[in-house]
Amino acid sequence: MLVPIFTLKLSHKINPRMVTVGKFDGVHPCLTAATQAGKVFIHNPHTRAQKPASHRLSQSTQDSDISLLNINQAVTCLTAGTLGPNTTGDTLLVGSQTNLLAYDVHDNTDVFYKEVSDGANAIVLGKLGEIPNPLAIIGGNCALQGFDYLGNDLFWTVTGDNVRSLVLCDFTGDGKNELLVGSEDFDIRVFKEDELVSEMTENETVTSLCHMHSSRFGYALANGTVGVYDRNSRYWRIKSKNHAMSIHAFDLNADGVVELITGWSNGKIDARSDRTGEVIFRDNFSSSVAGVVEGDYRLDGQKQLICASVEGEVRGYLPAGKELKGNLMDSSAEQDLIRELSHRRQNLLLELRNYEENAKGVSDSTAGGIPANTQLQTALTVRAATEVQKAHVELCITTPNETIIRAVLIFAEGIFEGESHVVHPSVQNLSGCVRVPIVPPKDIPVDLHVKAFVGGKTSTQFHVFEITRQLPRFSMYDITVDPTAPPPTGRVTFTINDRPQRVAMWLNQNFLLPEGVDSPDVTFNALRGGGLLSISMATNGQITLKTDDIDLAGDLVQSLASFLAIEELSAEADFPTYFEELQTTLTEVDEFHAVHQKLTAEMADHSNYIKHMLVQAEDARLMGDMTSMKKRYRELYDLNRDLVSEYKIRSNNHNALLGCLKSVNQAIQRAGRLRVGKPKSQVISACRDAIKSNNVSALLRVMRAGVAAS
Ligand code: CA
Numbered sequence: 001m002l003v004p005i006f007t008l009k010l011s012h013k014i015n016p017r018m019v020t021v022g023k024f025d026g027v028h029p030c031l032t033a034a035t036q037a038g039k040v041f042i043h044n045p046h047t048r049a050q051k052p053a054s055h056r057l058s059q060s061t062q063d064s065d066i067s068l069l070n071i072n073q074a075v076t077c078l079t080a081g082t083l084g085p086n087t088t089g090d091t092l093l094v095g096s097q098t099n100l101l102a103y104d105v106h107d108n109t110d111v112f113y114k115e116v117s118d119g120a121n122a123i124v125l126g127k128l129g130e131i132p133n134p135l136a137i138i139g140g141n142c143a144l145q146g147f148d149y150l151g152n153d154l155f156w157t158v159t160g161d162n163v164r165s166l167v168l169c170d171f172t173g174d175g176k177n178e179l180l181v182g183s184e185d186f187d188i189r190v191f192k193e194d195e196l197v198s199e200m201t202e203n204e205t206v207t208s209l210c211h212m213h214s215s216r217f218g219y220a221l222a223n224g225t226v227g228v229y230d231r232n233s234r235y236w237r238i239k240s241k242n243h244a245m246s247i248h249a250f251d252l253n254a255d256g257v258v259e260l261i262t263g264w265s266n267g268k269i270d271a272r273s274d275r276t277g278e279v280i281f282r283d284n285f286s287s288s289v290a291g292v293v294e295g296d297y298r299l300d301g302q303k304q305l306i307c308a309s310v311e312g313e314v315r316g317y318l319p320a321g322k323e324l325k326g327n328l329m330d331s332s333a334e335q336d337l338i339r340e341l342s343h344r345r346q347n348l349l350l351e352l353r354n355y356e357e358n359a360k361g362v363s364d365s366t367a368g369g370i371p372a373n374t375q376l377q378t379a380l381t382v383r384a385a386t387e388v389q390k391a392h393v394e395l396c397i398t399t400p401n402e403t404i405i406r407a408v409l410i411f412a413e414g415i416f417e418g419e420s421h422v423v424h425p426s427v428q429n430l431s432g433c434v435r436v437p438i439v440p441p442k443d444i445p446v447d448l449h450v451k452a453f454v455g456g457k458t459s460t461q462f463h464v465f466e467i468t469r470q471l472p473r474f475s476m477y478d479i480t481v482d483p484t485a486p487p488p489t490g491r492v493t494f495t496i497n498d499r500p501q502r503v504a505m506w507l508n509q510n511f512l513l514p515e516g517v518d519s520p521d522v523t524f525n526a527l528r529g530g531g532l533l534s535i536s537m538a539t540n541g542q543i544t545l546k547t548d549d550i551d552l553a554g555d556l557v558q559s560l561a562s563f564l565a566i567e568e569l570s571a572e573a574d575f576p577t578y579f580e581e582l583q584t585t586l587t588e589v590d591e592f593h594a595v596h597q598k599l600t601a602e603m604a605d606h607s608n609y610i611k612h613m614l615v616q617a618e619d620a621r622l623m624g625d626m627t628s629m630k631k632r633y634r635e636l637y638d639l640n641r642d643l644v645s646e647y648k649i650r651s652n653n654h655n656a657l658l659g660c661l662k663s664v665n666q667a668i669q670r671a672g673r674l675r676v677g678k679p680k681s682q683v684i685s686a687c688r689d690a691i692k693s694n695n696v697s698a699l700l701r702v703m704r705a706g707v708a709a710s
């Protein structure tokens with residue numbers, strides 16, 4: 001079995017997900033991690049030469065192999081790697097809620113220190129698209145921003161929600177990297193530079209992403225799911241009751257293909273086959289895993305998998321040697337596997353016996369036999385809200401004869417708690433029809449995998465029917481409309497070069513229409529609230545979508561454009577209520593900025609005053625003037641109390657500012673989603689320019705009219 005080749009006990013606690021390895025002198029790999037109290041530690045067991053302390057770097061008092069870098073703010077992400085020609089070896093990058101530091105550890109100097117108003121929740125370093133130099137790309141408050149080695153921000157765009165994970169990989173297979181972004185709205189988005197080229201919807205916050213090989217990547221969700229995608233199709237996934245803290249690709253069994261290594265919140269490490277998810281190795285730490293990385297820590301030319309726990313325990317594993325023949329687990333794991341297999345065998349034998357019993361009694365319906373013509377039918381119907389039930393889509397499952405449905409099991413991602421739902425009618429209510437209300441929380445297409453147990457009224461054994469129905473993307477829209485409902489004031493208009501029949505085809509595929517439509521002019525009632533949605537098409541190909549929900553308008557534009565294979569689409573839009581709110585938010589941003597500046601100035605004054613008073617108090621002590629000394633310390637005490645409460649105000653102000661900035665980024669993203677391709681990227685960058693120059697009217701003009709083609 002595979003055992004660690006080295007273990008370390010570091011005297012520093014490690015923040016989860018903030019672990020990296022950097023060769024800061026260009027040669028020796030150093031384990032680097034964020035620790036509590038705004039510090040980053042750099043473990044360097046290879047070169048003992050002490051560096052002179054500077055304003056940032058100091059020696060750990062507990063461990064001579066460790067240097068500490070003072071960030072003086074809570075670290076939110078870090079990484080290391082090749083950024084540019086201006087450092088000896090790797091550059092260390094450390095992000096916080098307000099700043100990004102690029103640091104030359106070897107020369108003990110800042111490469112750059114940038115204010116980042118959208119924060120840095122996640123960071124990745126590498127080449128993106130055709131941008132020639134590597135970028136340090138951070139993801140924060142609905143925004144993505146990339147800096148080169150000079151600190152120039154060469155890349156900026158917005159995304160749907162707060163970013164939680166980033167990775168660079170060649171998703172499209174054209175030899176250039178795309179940026180994969182995991183966010184709090186459960187999406188994994190793929191950016192080709194600033195163009196969104198693909199979107200995968202998961203069912204929880206995407207907390208980690210890692211590149212496996214070619215277009216294959218691993219992902220982890222906040223609900224304990226880990227899995228592997230190849231481009232936009234999911235290969236496999238598993239769900240644990242623990243949380244995946246860190247994922248990393250590493251070839252542990254030395255067969256030339258990387259495995260997905262996961263470090264879990266309960267201290268478990270496992271390595272899973274990239275193709276099947278099967279566990280080929282596991283080990284346990286006594287506390288939660290903080291990070292999984294790799295490096296040649298023994299300097300012998302072979303990379304080790306390096307796992308670190310939150311308590312500072314570090315283990316390095318070498319890829320398995322030939323003598324293990326790919327057999328990485330110890331015998332107890334094998335026994336577990338045998339136990340599991342024999343359990344499965346027993347279940348299968350039981351099932352076989354049931355089939356045999358059933359086969360004997362085919363002519364006798366009480367024994368579970370059912371008529372040969374039995375088939376399961378399903379229907380989906382939009383149901384508006386009534387006094388007793390909320391609006392929903394009804395899935396009706398029926399059998400065509402006297403058989404009954406004993407139970408129904410539905411598996412659908414993102415719809416039911418725990419992804420599956422069981423309906424088990426009571427014995428008195430058994431019939432050949434089961435109705436299940438379904439309320440999809442967002443407008444995404446969902447596959448409903450249905451298993452129904454069908455038999456006779458008194459059967460003890462049942463036939464299982466399995467069918468899959470797709471719930472169309474816009475299923476929560478009812479074509480039955482209240483004629484007195486107020487018309488929407490928001491709208492988006494664009495012109496397409498396609499026949500109305502094709503638009504009608506898109507409507508029939510993406511909405512639940514009982515009789516179907518043959519014209520693109522329809523009005524719906526949005527069942528999740530939000531009023532009416534009307535779609536119309538003029539003879540010149542101009543389409544107008546009227547809704548007060550700008551997100552819905554964006555979803556419709558994107559869905560229709562992808563159905564009609566439109567690569568570039570400009571649009572004019574107006575969402576009066578939403579744009580008014582945005583204007584208010586922008587005014588608030590200005591106010592919060594002003595308060596921030598005032599508070600910062602006051603805080604500087606106060607800290608000068610404190611220094612002054614401390615000196616006076618010390619002087620008084622040395623002079624033996626205890627009365628003055630006490631007086632000064634009492635004043636200091638009061639001042640300290642004021643400072644603490646000022647800090648609270650400052651931090652509330654900052655949080656409110658962050659909330660506003662997030663809304664602004666979201667608005668830019670929404671304005672972008674009303675367009676496709678180049679017109680979309682142009683709108684986003686023009687909006688950013690308008691924000692930078694504080695030009696609110698230009699911002700709203702761009703959002704409304706788009707950018708005229710140049
Ligand atoms: Ca590519």
Ligand code: CA
Pocket residue numbers: 250251252253254255256257258259
């Ligand atoms: Ca392997």
